[in-house]
Amino acid sequence: MEKNEVLALVNEVFIDALDNEDIKLTEATTANDVEEWDSLSHIQLIVAVEKKFKIRFTSGEIHGFKNVGDMCDAIIAKLG
């Protein structure tokens, strides 16, 4: 799967999980850029992404995410 496809799917997950139609993610987006994305919703987003792609991140991977691009890279690596 291409990175922009993954990004588009992750965007859908964020819209659903955070209940905000206006979210437009880029690879550089961080939690500071999205109002509802706080430390509490972070875990819900991770779980929703894992369900969507049927993958499982390790704790180390989750702690290493600096922005949405890092998460997309990890998803692509998992999907092989």
Added chain:
Amino acid sequence: MLFNSIEFLIFFPVVTLLYYLLPHKFRWFHLLAASCFFYMFFVPVYILILFFTIIIDYYAGIWIENSEGAVRKRYLMASIIANIGILCVFKYYNFFLDNMVFLFQSLNIPIASEHIPYLSILLPIGLSFHTFQAMSYTIEVYRGNQKAERHFGIYALYVMFYPQLVAGPIERPQNVLHQFHEEHTFKSSNLLAGLRLMLWGFFKKLVIADRIAVYVDAIYDHPDQFGWHNILLAIILFAVQIYCDFSGYSDIALGSAKTMGFDLMKNFDRPFISTNISDFWRRWHISLSSWFNDYLHTPICIAWRDYGQYAIIFGLLVTFFISGLWHGAAWTFIGYGVVHGVALTFEVLTKKTRKKVIKKFNKALYDRLSMLLTFTFLCLSWVIFRADSMSDIGTIYHQLFSFNTTAFQSLVMNSNMVEFGATSFAIAAVMILFMWVVESKVSYSLYELNDRPVADIILSSALLICILSLGVFNHNSFIYFQF
């Protein structure tokens, strides 16, 4: 050494001046020696505790970086156990014994009090702050976000840098370690911005916090003797006092570091405009709340994420229980933490409902009401934090909510140092208003120079005059020194 002492008035300019006079290669040693001197003003021998953890964490960092797999985790655990172990012995051991004694007595098991092995030691100052900062280092090295520091002196300075050594901000290695390696050339903008921020901190501490402390202390010392008006006023003033005391300390810390070109993390961001408790913890003691979030709450949630919302709630309750305990070895502090944990749980559970309600309301009105409600909750929760005992908490709430006026005493009180009468009230009110306007309403950064020299000169002169003429100079320690 206290920031608000004569010694610091000499220490600070000497250390800053020498810092710039020395060549870069000697500066780390100068700052380390100065920081040791600063720390040893309290109980000199306690510096050995610092050395002990510094040596362990220095080697743990290198070993973690050089190893792989389960061995890495073992080194991390060794570092964490050493740090928490020191905290437990010096801070929580006697509290643990007290609770065991209480438990045995409740079960009618006789204990001879002379056989209880209490430790008769003073709590090492700043212990909870620097052990947390040290743990942040080994955890970040373990997570691969920070390279292990090879220079022992620089690592020691990371833990001991005098501005943040005894009451934070609890720094992260990614933010400060590289700054000790970089050469800071003298910049007048750093010196001026640093000095102005220090003045602002001294103003909040000496003019506001220590002034209203006289009133607050008098009420909290004998809550049963005062009517509900006095109690209500003391509860509100304590919110202002603890903010001015602690954020004032942080401002002095950030300012004194800034004069030498170091940028420490911002610890407060106008907490009283918070519209809910989650918002509050993103604005209050940010270095501690983000520490707990990154190293305790998030790992709990990640590990148990299959349980969905229950993991978040469990994580919140555990985190805030421990956060309460971090503040002090007493049930009052634990109670304070738990109350906040429960409030945050409520916010998690009602998040979607509240979002729907907001849509039906006028946003500005909703935000104002939320701020008022949040502030009310904070004031009531700080009663648990400030009260001397669990029974005092009951007395204060009882006096407050029964609108008891029979115990009414005059608002005018005397302490050894200051009479808290109408004049003191008026001064405190004007100064609080002034602080509020500068911090919240003016587009003027207190952390950087704004290219507005006239405003800087007027503000700095006003602060200096206020401190010298209205400051309360009785060397009150900072509230967070006890932790």
